[in-house]
Amino acid sequence: MNLALPLRMLSRDWRAGELRILALALVVAVASVTSVAFFADRVRQALVRESHQLLGADLVLNADHRWGPEVRDEIARRGLKLAESTTFISMARHDGESHLAGIKAVSDGYPLRGKLRTAPALNVPDAPADGVPPPGSVWIDERLALAFDAKLGDAIELGDAAFRVAAILTLEPDRSVSFFNIAPRLLMHRDDLEKTGLIQPGSRVRYYLLAAGEREAVDRFEGWLRPRLGRGQHVHSLSDARPEIRAGLERAQKFIGLTALLAVILAAVAVSLATRRYTRRHLDGYAVMRCLGGTQAQLTRLFASEFVALGVAACTLGSAVGYAAQLVISWLVADLMIIALPQPSLLPAVQGFITGMALLLGFALPPLLQLKNVPALRVIRRDVGAPRQSAVVAYGLGVAAIAALLVWQAGDTKLGLIVLGGFAAGLVVFAVVAFGALHAAARASGLAGASWRYGLASLRRRARTNTVQIIALSLGLTAILLLTLTRADLLETWRSKTPPDAPNRFIVSIQPEQREPLAAFFAENRIAVPPLYPMIRGRYVALNGTPVEAESFEGRDKRLVEREFNLSFLAAQPAHNQVISGAWFGPRELESGGLSVEEGIAKSLGWKIGDRLGWQVAGQSFEASITNVRKLDWDSMRVNFFVITTPKLLAGFPASYVTSFHLPDSQAAFVNRLSQRFPNLTVIDTSAILRQVKGMMDQVIRAVQFVFLFALGAGVLVLYAALLATQDERVHEAAVMRALGASRAQVLAAQRTEFLALGFLAGALAAVGATAIGFVIAGQVFQFGYRVNHWVWLAGPALGLACVSLNIWAGARAALNHPPIAALREA
């Protein structure tokens, strides 16, 4: 068969309006999937690049000695951008006063990713800086400015040279919350380094090379470099970026994946509903064609080709609409996005196209192919239809297709399966409840007036169709509730994890004897006394009696093993830590000793509960078993430890204490008073970092919200298709009722009763569904407790009623404006 006839049939069906809903379902499905994919692709690319800003580059090379020219040459040869920085600790002098400062000398071009931020004075708004301090000048951070009481233009001496303070440094993108980074920052130009005369043989200096460029080129360079690294040389790439940011990124991607995945499910429902209607309306036409001599194979090819042609057209259009839509979204969020979105790849279009065709093949073709079982005899005996096929057979392919699509779209098997399982379980529960409720309502019909009785009786008479409609309606509404109320709750819960009063200052080096005076000082200043945590540096030396070799680890793990851990000892579990396996120290462990370790570090260093870890602290060794594994909340900005021991194990070692607290902006002077009262304490301001984290989170939330609009559109389409599904039947029924003398009001009342019951039931089921899925997603995927929004119980049924009211208005008008004879003749 050539394509001419299918195309002619397509144009005829199209013109007659038979395929519009199906096509619209496909276009919206593909458009939503594609725009989600395009936008997610760009956001993902941008977020990856954003997180590169946390390194200040795509790749950071770090060594305790100067990098040789061959590495620099290789970076240049590969067309990558290069910047350099050198850091060391030194005394800085101002007006006769001396303070320890963390000096960072940077070359032009630093940082390669992200921007430095500076302010012209203390406590004034900051802005992105243009470049680096010019030679002869330095930028100092808030703490150094406060310590020196220095202003712009003041002179600061470093070694043999003097510099002018040109700006207050408020943010270094690549500076992490690290206890090794406690000295206040002084940023200078690298060209000035030599004249300070500070770098002498034996100085403790870190030399950094920063590289950035095309991803493939960076990856290839990293591959070239790693085997050539010598002693004391390390490479940091994105995977080493700060854990709290990475956790945020991963969660953002899950949110975006979730939204895309809901659009896929909704599209499937819309496509199957539209095809179901198309098939029902074509039973007679098919029988006539059989009667006119069309063979099964010929007609199957004809209909399948028509649908595939429609699919290709709709998917192409959908991809184009998706592309245009994401351009609009990017334009809308251009001001909100701190980061520029890179151009999307063509992959999302292909992805959308494949998704659309998979939906069509999985959900439209099986019911369509059932047409081939319609006997030609139907032209004479209308009661002969297609033999019923079980839903499992008809939609088995579709469900398999959607399961694959879900996992693909979510990029996360667990998330995909949870949502799929949720919807599947919802489907079964909804079907059982809907079917039961329809029968119960019909039984109650004896108590009502004639129109009501008729409407309620219709519920049972059409129990099968109505159950399908309720399921479709509740799935559509579930998705809408999930995407509005539940999503808002999830986001709110997530956002509230970094509340406005999250700690923004850390204090380190608190001596044991200072604990009480410090608490009193906080109380005097009416600031809540924060919990103090003991901290002792210790080296990890053995696992189950076997010495640990740093060489057997890579990257961050290797550095952790090479350096010292910050250990703490606590009898009580910190409130913001969650024990995920084993149990917190009981009386037996408190007596005999035990370790509590963080989930991530345990995984990367291969620690299990019961393992005995050997430690070396201040020249002495001890061993203890792991009794529990903790999950840390990296967003909390609180003091966290990878390893916590029972108090007795570390009781004899000299400890300092550390804490974090929230300092309101209005009490900024508290830090000065604190420094005067306790000069040995180091106060670290993390508010800039906190702002960075929160800014990024808000950005992600906005991106998710825009992406969500498309899934919402698909949800609305499902509702429309669900409501249309029984329209033909209702128009015919209204015609019969009117022919038998029922008034418009009676017809309307009967349909209204039936629809209101359907809408209420579907809405109530959707509220249950959305809440259940919200619970599972919160608990299983995002690992936080979910607070139920009780509005959902009102919003679900209300939304259901609103949808059917709209349908009553439109559908009943159609039914009543249709001359009864026309409807009867068409039947």
Place this chain on the structure above:
Amino acid sequence: MKATGLSKIVPLVANGGATQLAILQDIDLAVMSSEAVAVVGASGSGKSTLLALLAGLDTPTRGSVALDGVELFALDEDGRAELRKRLVGFVFQSFQLLAPLNAVENVMLPLELSGDPDASRKAREMLERVGLGERLRHYPKYLSGGEQQRVALARAFVMRPKLLLADEPTGNLDAATGAGIIDLIFELNAEQGTTLVMVTHDEALARRCSRTVRLAAGRIQ
């Protein structure tokens, strides 16, 4: 066309299939080329079932039908469809036009299914022949009952079938319109030399055929 010992017996669902209902029993019927045969009988006498069996739309419990020398039930479902395409035209009581297709497209459909490249011209000419030259682009729902049946006639005759099977072709029409349709059927029948088998319970219509076969309780009387 020759039917021999044609029977259609179905189990009675109401009795759990224990008893059987004979819709048609041992029908022997031969129709010569260009003959016009009316099949008459009361409702439930088995007229429509006989028509369905003669067209190969349904399968008999026993017996055989030969069309143009080809044994109908020796063929599979698709083989019978091919045979229908070549030999048989249909006219139904309920017209059976495809709602999404306009008049000319409905008439083109059988031509298109047989791959005729000249479908459009032939369909237009046929519609002009049945007096609907002005309504080529009209959809069934905008046509009167009589006009719809004319389209159905054009669709049946455009393939120049050797055999036309008509199932109560005037059953849905008023007397005057019905008479017009019948005139048209006989005119086209004469023009094309078609063999006609028409199921009806209209005695006047039956009298216009060359022969009348009476069915009662599934048997020819």
